[in-house]
Amino acid sequence: MAKIEEVKAMVEAGKMRQVPVLVQEALAEGSAAQDILQAMVDSMSVVGDKFSAGEIYVPEMLMSAKAMAKGVDVLKPLMANGSGSSLGTCIIGTVAGDLHDIGKNLVSMMMESAGFAIVDLGVDVPATKWIEAIKDHKNVTLVACSGLLTTTMPALKEAVQTIKGSGLTGFKVIVGGAPVSQQFADEIGADGFAPDAGSAAVKAKELVS
Numbered sequence: 001m002a003k004i005e006e007v008k009a010m011v012e013a014g015k016m017r018q019v020p021v022l023v024q025e026a027l028a029e030g031s032a033a034q035d036i037l038q039a040m041v042d043s044m045s046v047v048g049d050k051f052s053a054g055e056i057y058v059p060e061m062l063m064s065a066k067a068m069a070k071g072v073d074v075l076k077p078l079m080a081n082g083s084g085s086s087l088g089t090c091i092i093g094t095v096a097g098d099l100h101d102i103g104k105n106l107v108s109m110m111m112e113s114a115g116f117a118i119v120d121l122g123v124d125v126p127a128t129k130w131i132e133a134i135k136d137h138k139n140v141t142l143v144a145c146s147g148l149l150t151t152t153m154p155a156l157k158e159a160v161q162t163i164k165g166s167g168l169t170g171f172k173v174i175v176g177g178a179p180v181s182q183q184f185a186d187e188i189g190a191d192g193f194a195p196d197a198g199s200a201a202v203k204a205k206e207l208v209s
């Protein structure tokens, strides 16, 4: 089996120790970092489908997430070759009530690569914390809010509306995450939406230029 296929299988199986080793081996075998990343993203879809089907439970889902994160750590230096902070500071996080961070971390990596300085607020970020962060940091040009659950879409709305209603200016707000659409982004008053990490960085550059 090609190493990249082994990476996929071990992410699905939640093997935290094996995944980073196999990612190194896949790179050595000649696989591109982007392809290995996509393979791991695909594995997480399989994991999600198995969870939906009742074949696995939350602990297994968590193990797969941790295994993928270890793999991403190996790829990060190869992918995040950003130019520092030429596009200003991006405040990023996952909204209140939501603990999913893999997608947010990938978006963060791509934003850094695009030239933003990153301030990562982590997960479960309440609306007020976004405001504090915008006030606490210089040259904030972008606020990026991620949400992965249909049940936290109202928190995404609250975050955007709190930020937009704060009177603070000089930045754009971009939203994304599996249940989010352009239509929802428009409805809640976000400046931009992107369906994946790569297009989030492209959209972000467009918004702040």
Ligand code: B1M
Residues within 6 Å of the ligand: 041, 044, 045, 046, 047, 048, 049, 051, 052, 058, 059, 061, 062, 064, 065, 066, 097, 098, 099, 100, 101, 102, 103, 104, 106, 107, 144, 145, 146, 147, 148, 149, 150, 151, 174, 175, 176, 177, 178, 179, 193, 194, 195, 196, 197, 198, 200
């Ligand atoms: Co959760 N979970 N989870 N989970 N989990 C999903 C999202 C789910 C679809 C699984 C399923 O049922 N098939 C489902 C949501 C259903 C729904 O809302 N309709 C779900 C559920 C139900 C839950 C719990 C409620 C389960 C429970 O407790 N009964 C619970 C909620 C906890 C909470 O947050 N309060 C829960 C918990 C967890 C774990 C903690 C175990 C773990 C997360 C660990 C972690 O993130 N550190 C987990 C995982 C791993 C998943 C799945 C399997 C994988 C998520 C992932 O990392 N995907 C997921 C199933 C799935 O996605 N198919 C699932 C890979 C990642 C690269 O993709 O995050 O979509 P994604 O990010 C993409 C895009 O969405 C986009 O770009 C990224 C990269 O291209 N994007 C943005 C994301 N943010 C963006 C921001 C942007 C722009 C683009 O601009 C700012």
